[in-house]
Amino acid sequence: MSELPAAARQALASFSAASGWEARARLLMQWGDRLQPLEPALQTEANRVQGCESRVWLIAERHQQGWHFRAYSDARLLRGLLAVLLARVDGEDPTRIAQLDLADWFAQLGLSRQLSPSRSNGLNAVLARIGEMVQG
Amino acid sequence: MPLISPWRGDFPGILALQREGQIYLDSAATAQKPQVMLDALLGYYAGGAANVHRARHLAAERATVAFEASRAAVARWLNAQSPAQILFTSNATEAFNLVAYGLEHEFQAGDEIAISALEHHANLLPWQQLCQRRGLRLVVLPLDEQGKVDLPAAATLIGPRTRLLAVSQLSNVLGTWQPLTELIALARAQGALTLVDGAQGIVHGRHDPTALGCDFYVFSGHKLYGPDGVGVLHARSEALARLRHWQFGGEMVRVAHYHSAEFHPAPLGFEAGTPAIGPVIALGASLAYLESLDPAACLAHEQALHAHLLTGLRARDGVRLLGAPEAALASFVVDDVHPADLAQLLGDQGVAVRGGSHCAMPLYERIGLPGSVRVSLALYNDGGDLAQFFQALDQALELLR
Ligand SMILES: Cc1ncc(COP(=O)(O)O)c(C=O)c1O
Numbered sequence: 001m002s003e004l005p006a007a008a009r010q011a012l013a014s015f016s017a018a019s020g021w022e023a024r025a026r027l028l029m030q031w032g033d034r035l036q037p038l039e040p041a042l043q044t045e046a047n048r049v050q051g052c053e054s055r056v057w058l059i060a061e062r063h064q065q066g067w068h069f070r071a072y073s074d075a076r077l078l079r080g081l082l083a084v085l086l087a088r089v090d091g092e093d094p095t096r097i098a099q100l101d102l103a104d105w106f107a108q109l110g111l112s113r114q115l116s117p118s119r120s121n122g123l124n125a126v127l128a129r130i131g132e133m134v135q136g
Numbered sequence: 137m138p139l140i141s142p143w144r145g146d147f148p149g150i151l152a153l154q155r156e157g158q159i160y161l162d163s164a165a166t167a168q169k170p171q172v173m174l175d176a177l178l179g180y181y182a183g184g185a186a187n188v189h190r191a192r193h194l195a196a197e198r199a200t201v202a203f204e205a206s207r208a209a210v211a212r213w214l215n216a217q218s219p220a221q222i223l224f225t226s227n228a229t230e231a232f233n234l235v236a237y238g239l240e241h242e243f244q245a246g247d248e249i250a251i252s253a254l255e256h257h258a259n260l261l262p263w264q265q266l267c268q269r270r271g272l273r274l275v276v277l278p279l280d281e282q283g284k285v286d287l288p289a290a291a292t293l294i295g296p297r298t299r300l301l302a303v304s305q306l307s308n309v310l311g312t313w314q315p316l317t318e319l320i321a322l323a324r325a326q327g328a329l330t331l332v333d334g335a336q337g338i339v340h341g342r343h344d345p346t347a348l349g350c351d352f353y354v355f356s357g358h359k360l361y362g363p364d365g366v367g368v369l370h371a372r373s374e375a376l377a378r379l380r381h382w383q384f385g386g387e388m389v390r391v392a393h394y395h396s397a398e399f400h401p402a403p404l405g406f407e408a409g410t411p412a413i414g415p416v417i418a419l420g421a422s423l424a425y426l427e428s429l430d431p432a433a434c435l436a437h438e439q440a441l442h443a444h445l446l447t448g449l450r451a452r453d454g455v456r457l458l459g460a461p462e463a464a465l466a467s468f469v470v471d472d473v474h475p476a477d478l479a480q481l482l483g484d485q486g487v488a489v490r491g492g493s494h495c496a497m498p499l500y501e502r503i504g505l506p507g508s509v510r511v512s513l514a515l516y517n518d519g520g521d522l523a524q525f526f527q528a529l530d531q532a533l534e535l536l537r
Binding site: 021022024025026029053054055074075076077078121 | 474476477480481484485491492493506507531535536
């Protein structure tokens with residue numbers, strides 16, 4: 001627990017206190033609103049995550065001290081999911097990020113239903129894309 | 137007047153979902169099944185399964201008789217002249233592909249296939265790919281404001297090069313009945329073949345492809361309160377004779393040698409391999425169930441539900457309907473709300489609706505929307521379902537705006 005990035009600890013604290021779909025949706029929207037929009041020049045096909053019903057862009061840069069991710073979507077709730085995802089992975093140590101169990105992260109937040117295969121929100125596609133990026 | 141469905145109790149699936157707190161408003165994707173269909177499916181397997189059209193033993197004879205009785209039931213449902221006009225496929229999608237491959241030899245480079253702008257991918261991609269294989273031109277008939285094929289435009293686009301017209305009867309996105317009589321007349325005047333995608337239309341009212349004058353009529357059993365695994369292709373006899381065999385193997389072959397073979401004519405010649413025996417038999421039971429209902433009562437119930445749905449949607453600020461839905465369903469968007477967000481919050485509240493582009497991506501591209509939310513209705517829905525949907529909608533919108 002103590003190894004979690006500060007933003008992740010904050011996400012965990014607020015989501016585990018939320019009960020019910022309404023509280024969770026409110027939180028997701030709050031988190032999503034904090035996500036910095038991607039400038040249009042970065043909203044390219046190459047940065048687009050395929051397999052999402054809504055449009056999602058994901059950018060990853062590897063720095064010395066860790067990975068830096070940016071992501072955005074035109075759907076608000078998905079933006080919130082991206083925000084709590086980035087809270088967990090952004091700045092993560094390059095040697096450890098490939099081992100992260102991101103499905104477990106969403107389960108800890110009480111958001112595992114968002115990962116069910118029939119959900120067309122695209123979160124699964126985003127996780128798969130992150131997996132490829134950090135392997136490659 | 138409260139909107140009560142006298143048939144709701146016949147559908148264990150809708151009751152089970154209700155006990156789980158789920159409101160099912162996604163019947164255009166697939167319908168719940170009547171108990172009699174479940175009984176028929178179980179009855180066939182529990183009574184002793186056997187393959188059809190092959191062996192002489194009792195179980196095989198029983199299965200074959202029941203299988204062919206279903207074909208006759210489908211023929212009756214469509215008012216076909218003969219059960220031989222009914223081909224079973226695995227779903228509607230396979231039926232479109234059957235026709236696309238079966239007719240491929242009739243097309244020459246430069247020929248045209250006309251579809252409408254609202255086709256489901258299933259009635260678009262087989263033609264698009266056929267066009268690519270054969271150097272044909274795919275002509276897309278535009279829609280009017282209501283969401284129907286624009287007839288004056290169609291009259292100029294359907295021409296001497298048109299060899300096939302393939303259009304939906306009832307749009308799975310817009311809920312609009314298409315002007316089939318006029319479109320089929322335009323195509324026939326040019327000597328073109330015609331195919332109707334009845335996947336949604338078949339579920340609402342009784343339809344007679346022969347009277348419509350189309351060469352091919354396609355639907356899926358699972359939307360018509362039947363099981364999945366069965367699609368139907370109804371063909372006019374003359375059109376049937378123009379299809380070439382497309383899948384090869386057992387059941388469809390009459391005489392096989394190592395280096396040549398002869399095949400059965402339709403229908404068996406187009407049902408290669410072991411068919412979905414249990415589901416075909418069960419589809420017969422669904423049709424028997426539907427035949428036992430009062431068609432006027434069904435229609436009145438569906439119309440009342442649909443009117444209630446439209447009134448409620450129109451009464452809400454910022455809600456915009458796609459086209460002018462006439463039956464079965466309505467798709468809508470809400471100003472400043474992403475349809476994916478709305479669909480998610482409805483789902484979170486136990487309301488089963490569809491969000492997204494409903495297997496019609498080019499249509500959304502054309503109307504410039506990222507998707508929509510679709511509510512679709514069936515016999516078993518009632519006023520209570522709609523009341524819960526509207527309550528969930530209001531809650532979701534309050535949160536999102
Ligand atoms: C209008 C229309 N055509 C074709 C299909 C394809 O049906 P199936 O997936 O059963 O092949 C559907 C089902 O979604 C549909 O709504």
